[in-house]
Every structure is written in C-alpha cells, then in structure tokens.
Amino acid sequence: MISNIIDQEIKKAMLAKNTAQLRGLRAIKAALLLAKTEKGSSEEITEETELKILQKLIKQRRESADIYKQQNREDLYQVEEEEIEVINQFLPKQLDRAEVAAIIETVIKQSGATSVKDMGKVMGMANAALAGKADGKLIAEIVKEKLA
Template structure:
C-alpha cells in the first residue's frame, strides 16, 4: 500500500529538508486520509482507489499549473509542477502517445467500433485498459481522432 511508503518518504524528505517533495507527499497523505474517513468508505483503500486518488491529485495540479502559466505566475506554476513530479513517482509508468494510439487502435478493431457514435463504448474499454497509464484527455483525443 502506498500509505506506508508515504510515511517513510515524508520522514526522509523532512530529514533532507526537501520542501517540494514534502509538499507533494503531504498532499498524498491528506488525500488518502480523507478518502479513508469519508462516510461509507471501507477501512482500507485498495490499490485501484489509491491510483484514482493519485490521478486526481496530478490532474488538479496540472490544471492549476496551466492557469498559473496563463496568468504569468511562473513561480506558482513551478510549485505545482514539482508536486506533480513527486506524486507521479507513486503511479505506474505513463505510456507514450504512440503506445496509447496502438492500444486504442486494437481496442477499436476488437470492439468493432466504426464511427464517432461508438466513442462511449471504446472510451469505456480504453479507460479500463489504460487506467493510470495514460491521461484521460489524451485517451479521449486519440479515440475521437481514430473514430473520425
């Protein structure tokens, strides 16, 4: 489980006085604690749920970094990108665009999809297959272009 590793990494980051890593690790720990204490949740979070939480954290930071760049706040954008780097270390290796295109093409072929009308069916398969390995926007963009 990620949570035990996070505690160890927080200690290391504190000793090393690595503020960027510490911020990212604390964000992960807070999100996991929040998920554990939510009403109706199980005591322990499975790996799939942890992965979704990490993906959400990365997505939030990417969106924030983009907004900061648009507003000319490079200083704040750098902080977000540092946290993305830290959080990404606990996620599976991201696939390249070419790898995603190849996988989506095979999913389209296997599912028999032929037009943009079948996008929902292909997206469902692609999201299952590529969970945590590729960004949802990238998957949607590739599915749409290949079905068009």
C-alpha cells in the same frame, strides 16, 4: 499500497528537510485519507483507486500551474511543478501517444466499434486497459480520431 510508501517517504523528506518533496507527499496523503474516510472506515482503498486519486491530483496541479503561468506568477508555477514531479514518482510510467494509440486500436477491434456512436463503449474498455498509464484526455482524443 501507495499509502504505506507515502508514510515512509514523508519521514525521509522530514529528515532531509526537503520542503518541496514534503509538500507533495502531504498533499498525496491528505487526498488518500479523504478518499478513505469518504468510503467508510471499514474499507481499504484499492490500488486502482489510489492511482485515480494521484492522477486527479496531477490534473489539479497542471490546471493551477497553467493559470499561474498565464498570470506571470513564476513562483507559484514552480511550486505546482515541484508537486507534480513528486506525485509522478508514484504513478506507473506514462505511455506515449503511439503506444496509447496501439492499445486503443486493439480495444476498438475487440469491441467491434465502427463509428463515433460507439465511443462510450470503447472509452470504458480503453480506460480499463490504460488505467494509470495514460491521461483520460489523451485517450478520448485518440478514440475520437480513430472512430471518426
């Protein structure tokens, strides 16, 4: 489970006095704890849910970083980028566009989709196949291209 690794990494970052790493790790831990208490204390969070939470954190950080960049706030932009780097350490390697397109191609063949009307069905299967390995925005973009 990612949460166990995070606890160990927080201790290491504290000992090394690495504030950037520590800030990112604490953000992850807070998000995981929030998700755990949301579901109910008796349930453990699945690894798939943990990956979704991490992707959500990265998406939030990217949006903030873009806003800071537009407003010429380089200091805050840098903080967000550091946190993105820390969070990325706990995600599986992201596939590039060509690899995602190849997987989506096989998903489309399996589903028998022929038009954009079938996008919902293809997206469901594609998201399951690419869970944690690609950004949802990229998946949707490629599915739309292939079905158009």
